[in-house]
Amino acid sequence: MRxxxxxxxxxxxxxxxxxxxxxxxxxxxxxxxxxxxxxxxxYPSTYRPLPRVDTLIKGATVLDGAGxxxxxxxxxxxxxxxxxxxxxxxxxxxxxxxxxxGRWVTPGIVxxxxxxxxxxxxxxxxxxQELDVSEGSDPNTAQVWAEHSITPQDPDFSRAMAGGVxxxxxxxxxxxxxxxxxxxxxNVPAVTVQAMKFPGADYSLKMACGENPKFTxxxxxxxxxxxxxxxxxxxxxxxxxxxxxxKWETYEREGGEAPARDLRMDTLAGVLxxxxxxxxxxxxxxxxxxxxxxxxxxxxxxxAFHHAVEGYKIAPLLKREGICAVVWSDWWGFKMExxxxxxxxxxxxxxxxxxxxxxxxxxxxxxxxTLEAGKAMAAGRRAGIDIAPERAIxxxxxxxxxxxxxxxxxxxxxxxKDADVVIWSGDPFSAYSKADQVFLDGALVFDRADPxxxxxxxxxxxxxxxxxxx
Amino acid sequence: xxxxxxxxxxxxxxxxxPAAMAQTTAIVHAKAYVQPGAPPMLDATIVIEAGxxxxxxxxxxxxxxxxxxxAKGAIVTPGLMNGASxxxxxxxxxxxxxxxxxxxxxxxxxxxxxxxxxxxxxxxxRVARFDGVTRAMTLPTGSASxxxxxxxxxxxxxxxxxxxxxxxxxxxxxxxxxxxxxAGGSRAAQWLILRNALDEARAYxxxxxxxxxxxxxxxxxxxxxxxxxxxxxxxxAIAATRESDIRQAIALSRDExxxxxxxxxxxxxxxxxxLAAAKxxxxxxxxxxxxxxxxxIGARLxxxxxxxxxxxxxxxxxxxxxxxVYESYLAGETLREGAGLAIANGLTWxxxxxxxxxxxxxxxxxxxxxxxxxxxQDADVVIWHGDPLDVSGWPDAVYVRGAKASLRTRQGELGERYxxxxxxxxxPSNYR
Numbered sequence: 001m002r003x004x005x006x007x008x009x010x011x012x013x014x015x016x017x018x019x020x021x022x023x024x025x026x027x028x029x030x031x032x033x034x035x036x037x038x039x040x041x042x043y044p045s046t047y048r049p050l051p052r053v054d055t056l057i058k059g060a061t062v063l064d065g066a067g068x069x070x071x072x073x074x075x076x077x078x079x080x081x082x083x084x085x086x087x088x089x090x091x092x093x094x095x096x097x098x099x100x101x102g103r104w105v106t107p108g109i110v111x112x113x114x115x116x117x118x119x120x121x122x123x124x125x126x127x128x129q130e131l132d133v134s135e136g137s138d139p140n141t142a143q144v145w146a147e148h149s150i151t152p153q154d155p156d157f158s159r160a161m162a163g164g165v166x167x168x169x170x171x172x173x174x175x176x177x178x179x180x181x182x183x184x185x186x187n188v189p190a191v192t193v194q195a196m197k198f199p200g201a202d203y204s205l206k207m208a209c210g211e212n213p214k215f216t217x218x219x220x221x222x223x224x225x226x227x228x229x230x231x232x233x234x235x236x237x238x239x240x241x242x243x244x245x246x247k248w249e250t251y252e253r254e255g256g257e258a259p260a261r262d263l264r265m266d267t268l269a270g271v272l273x274x275x276x277x278x279x280x281x282x283x284x285x286x287x288x289x290x291x292x293x294x295x296x297x298x299x300x301x302x303x304a305f306h307h308a309v310e311g312y313k314i315a316p317l318l319k320r321e322g323i324c325a326v327v328w329s330d331w332w333g334f335k336m337e338x339x340x341x342x343x344x345x346x347x348x349x350x351x352x353x354x355x356x357x358x359x360x361x362x363x364x365x366x367x368x369x370t371l372e373a374g375k376a377m378a379a380g381r382r383a384g385i386d387i388a389p390e391r392a393i394x395x396x397x398x399x400x401x402x403x404x405x406x407x408x409x410x411x412x413x414x415x416x417k418d419a420d421v422v423i424w425s426g427d428p429f430s431a432y433s434k435a436d437q438v439f440l441d442g443a444l445v446f447d448r449a450d451p452x453x454x455x456x457x458x459x460x461x462x463x464x465x466x467x468x469x470x
Numbered sequence: 471x472x473x474x475x476x477x478x479x480x481x482x483x484x485x486x487x488p489a490a491m492a493q494t495t496a497i498v499h500a501k502a503y504v505q506p507g508a509p510p511m512l513d514a515t516i517v518i519e520a521g522x523x524x525x526x527x528x529x530x531x532x533x534x535x536x537x538x539x540x541a542k543g544a545i546v547t548p549g550l551m552n553g554a555s556x557x558x559x560x561x562x563x564x565x566x567x568x569x570x571x572x573x574x575x576x577x578x579x580x581x582x583x584x585x586x587x588x589x590x591x592x593x594x595x596r597v598a599r600f601d602g603v604t605r606a607m608t609l610p611t612g613s614a615s616x617x618x619x620x621x622x623x624x625x626x627x628x629x630x631x632x633x634x635x636x637x638x639x640x641x642x643x644x645x646x647x648x649x650x651x652x653a654g655g656s657r658a659a660q661w662l663i664l665r666n667a668l669d670e671a672r673a674y675x676x677x678x679x680x681x682x683x684x685x686x687x688x689x690x691x692x693x694x695x696x697x698x699x700x701x702x703x704x705x706x707a708i709a710a711t712r713e714s715d716i717r718q719a720i721a722l723s724r725d726e727x728x729x730x731x732x733x734x735x736x737x738x739x740x741x742x743x744x745l746a747a748a749k750x751x752x753x754x755x756x757x758x759x760x761x762x763x764x765x766x767i768g769a770r771l772x773x774x775x776x777x778x779x780x781x782x783x784x785x786x787x788x789x790x791x792x793x794x795v796y797e798s799y800l801a802g803e804t805l806r807e808g809a810g811l812a813i814a815n816g817l818t819w820x821x822x823x824x825x826x827x828x829x830x831x832x833x834x835x836x837x838x839x840x841x842x843x844x845x846x847q848d849a850d851v852v853i854w855h856g857d858p859l860d861v862s863g864w865p866d867a868v869y870v871r872g873a874k875a876s877l878r879t880r881q882g883e884l885g886e887r888y889x890x891x892x893x894x895x896x897x898p899s900n901y902r
Contacts, residue, residue: 122761125648155761211564312888313899332881333593333799335564344885351890364757371807374861382855382864383885431810431860459761465713465737465768 036248037258038266039275043147045197047186052442054078056091057423060100065107065397065412069390075105077419080442085413098437100423106393107413108166108420108440109369112326112400113279113306113359116157116366117150117170117185117193122459134173135180139217139224140237142205143263144180146172150193155457156363161187161446162454163367164422164435167198169404171206171306174281175216177224177233179206181267182279184404188440189455202277202405204303205267207234209282209291210337231290238298241268277303277405279326283337285313292321304403306359307331308349309341315352324355324403328365329375346373346395347380347387357400369396374429389429418442494519495872496532497539497853500546504843506824516546518849521872526843539867541853547823548843549604549627549850549870550858552805553753553830554733554787556798557595557606558588558625558633563797568592572612572619579615580667581691584608585623585637590630594799596879599627601802602858602865604850604875605635607753607787607834609642609707609733616652617643617660618667621695622707624834626850628870639834640707640731641699645715646765661718663687668726671696704835705729707753711736712765720748731833733787734758736766739773742780751783751833756808774825775816785830786812809859822859848872 055077062073064085074089075082091097118132132149135141150170160168166187172179183193184201209230218225224233244265251258270276278295282288282305295302304324305311309332311318311325318325327349332341350356358373360366370393377392394411401411410418419442426433438446447453460466495518502514504526515530516523532538561568570587588608598606604627610620624636645660653659670686674693686693698704708719711734720741723730732738735752738745745752756774761767777784786808788801809822817825831841839848849872856863868875887902895902 122763122767124764159760312885315888315890316893330800330803332597333562334797336562339562340880340884342881342884344881348885348888348890352893363760367759368807368811371861375803375807378862378864383882385890430862431807432814434814460767463767465740466770469740 036252038248038261038269039273043145043194043197045199046192046194047188047197047199048195049080049441050188050443050445052080052419053444054092054095055098055419055439055442055444056089056095057098057100057105057421058089060103060105060423062105062413063390063393063428064414065393066414067390067394069388072101073105075413075421077421077439077442080419082413082415082417082419082421084415098423102426103436104424104426104428104433105413106164106370106422106424106428107397107411108422108438109164109396110400110404110411111160111165111168111360111366111369111396112304112357112403113361114160114168114170114366115173115361116160116168116363117152117154118146118172119156119363120151120154121156121363131173134175136175136216139176139213139222139233140178140264141172141176141180142178142237142265142267144172145183146170146180146206147183147193147197150183152190152193152196153458155460156366157187158189158455158457159363160366161438162435162448163369164424164428164438165366165369166420166422166438166440167401167406167410168366169204169279169400171204171279174206174208174212176208177213177230178237178264178268179208181276182206184406186440188445198406202275203267203270204277204279204404205271207278207280209280209287210284211335212281227287231294234291234294235298237264237268238272238294238300241265241272242298245269245272271300272298274300279304279306279403281306283307283309285310288314289317292317292323303405304357307361309338309345311354312342312345312348313340315349315354318349318354319352322355324357324399325349326357326359326400326403327376328361329358329372329379343376343379344383344385346376347383347385350387350391350395351380351385355399355402356395357403358395359400370424370428371431372396374431377429389427392429494524494533494536495539495869495874496536497541497546497851498532499543500541500853501543502526502546502843503548503820503823506828506842507820510545514546516843516851518851518869518872521849523843523845523847523849523851525845539853544866545854545858546843547852547854547858548827548841548847549852549868550602550802550805550826551605551607551785551830551841552598552603552787552801552826553607553785553833555606555608555801556611557598557608557627557801558590558592559584559608559610560798561589561592561594563799571610573610573614574612576614577689577691578620579613579618579688579692580620580641581695582610582613582618582620583623583638583695584610584620585634588623588625588633590633593880594801595627595633596876597799597881598801599868599870599875600865600877600879600882601806602852602854602868603627603802603805604852604868604870605831605836605840606801607639607830609640612644612652615692616649617645617664618692619644619709624836626840626848626870627875628873629875635840636834636836638698638704639836640705641695642707642709642733644709645718646709646711648763648765657715661722665722665726667692667696668700668728672700675700699728702727702729705731705833707731707733709733711763711769713737713740713768715765716741717744720744720750723748723750735777736773737768738782739770739776740768742777742782745777746781751785751829752777753785753787753830753833755788756786756812757804771811771815774812774822778817778821783829783833784825785833786825787830806859806863807861810861813859819859
């Protein structure tokens, strides 16, 4: 599991070359070249799985994330991977055996839109002035990286873990057209962000439509003050990025003096290279349609629309484009662009084959993502759209993994995948249920019955207000 | 003249609207939660007449001529009550348009009274009712005279324009670090101003002809608004999260002989015994378990269970502070989800139901006519599909003061307009 940073870099580079080779000029064999500097990851993951024990979970109701529901089924993990799921599995020598009769088992929960760490609690009056979520100085801050705002000791992380969350994508905020890079984390307690970074995960670029950018800059009489201004802002930046990328590719081909690095352009060129995935905050249907056209115009793919409050109005378009809709179960009406929000969003999108994900965007909801799925499922059922639990669990497991390009590693309990597993006290879609045990890469990182397996943030240590008064 | 007559007729129609409830309805075969603490009544018949619960008994035959509604064994409860909301005084949270939750300038402090802003056409009311809420306490969030935020009102979420159940149901106060700037920058000032205000209101009342010789801080409007607080007919609704502020509220209640309700109370579990002894109820946010500010480091999900165990009367509400991501646009759904979370963290199901029905009714002074299915109460009744206190359930039918309420919402209509079955329609959605 230990991957040296150097190896990671080479792998990333090899993939990059493969993806850019199509239709490009003949190139020297990749192995002979150094990757372009802007394609390197100077902040590599140092994550190592916590100590783990091979585990056999027996007799549970299993929602495997791959679309199946198995009754009285077993799940076996070995060296941090899922080995088998099914009835009557035998425990290998040395494996821990957990009786899960009457309980439910799901893959680890994946939160594709979190601000944990960059919205670190507690928020003081100073924090409220200048949050670490958005860099508020310019509508294009593609050069900032959310990971450089993350406080690993944010109490939000351990609260999310108690809600079964094993993987999070932490994004910059939505004040800017280009908010900056997001990062995928393993939800393990750590002192550095690098120690949480998901090895090999793609970076993301957070972009935003609609009210937030124009209401951030409009009052300062700065561009953009309108939604059409926002579109112009994206397009100009993409044109600049294309020129930047071309300059580097010429340099790569022909040598000469290396172009000057531009951190903004590094990120946008990374998107055009296909290395960085675009996660875009948009509420309204027409805005999403415009952005889709723009992605064709400029040559990139939108991995997911986040919030997508009006996604249900353009379900066939999202389906055709292969774009995930990352939605709330029920938020609506808190601003005008959310006025047409409906609780049926997830159900309507799902029933038309769109990759649907429920996200948190809030440390409170981030503790209860299965309830988000439960509410969306109930709303559908109430309106006559029936969605089975084995499908709804994908909204918070496999589908967000797909949105982050990690579905080969996480999101379902299939042999060979990371052993991220949650044992729930009951139906995970019920408010009455809790995560009893959470495994991350096979390590038991949370156990409700064992206080020594309930990580606590440094901030919470020794807080008199949390301890019983003597 | 004709116009006047028509207008008069309109008035009459409004006035006699309850008469339409003369129609008798009998809900039969219900699993009815009639009174807090009592086991559910199986095979219950609930007779509704003239807007009231006329009778409730197991196996009772419906009166002749009554419209009979078969609950088929489903759970039937009183309509739910959100114990702290901004229903009726806010529409689109991010804009000031339609938002009347606070007044930022002018003479009004304790006297600020949100009853005059209530909007019965608010979509938020329909969405709350869609989730089984028939009553709500609405509290203002700020006045020009801190720490007072103004006077709240209890609402009934009927389909008529007449949604004001009890005006001036509380005088609200905001305390704590994040809000102390308005009082000068220290929470100590908040408590001093508050105590002085009660003092001055007392002095004002003692003077038959208005203000006495003292140099009053309070104007006569605010002084008059505090009179019912001094009488004990209206509580001070004190928003407080930190333990020290809750202790100050308890001390104030004792020293000034006024009724206090704690709103928020993230750290209330730490003083549960004192609250119980002082008979101070707590309206809390059952989701609050994060240290959003230094004032709520002790927030935890079993706050409700611990308070209740100590004998504190609790209700649930969406308290308007940083810890409340859910605003009033989800006043019903989150109330139910929050009740479920409280159950998952130690409250019993019956206690949680009480915290969203009878307890908020008692706290805000409407329990004489709402809060249970007892005979004589307003017929706020919900027939549930599944479990009302879990996210999988929903209301099949909602009655408010005896009238069956529509459960239509814009959300539902949008869902119908864009239903998958319309995916291949040739005509645009606007024709549907």
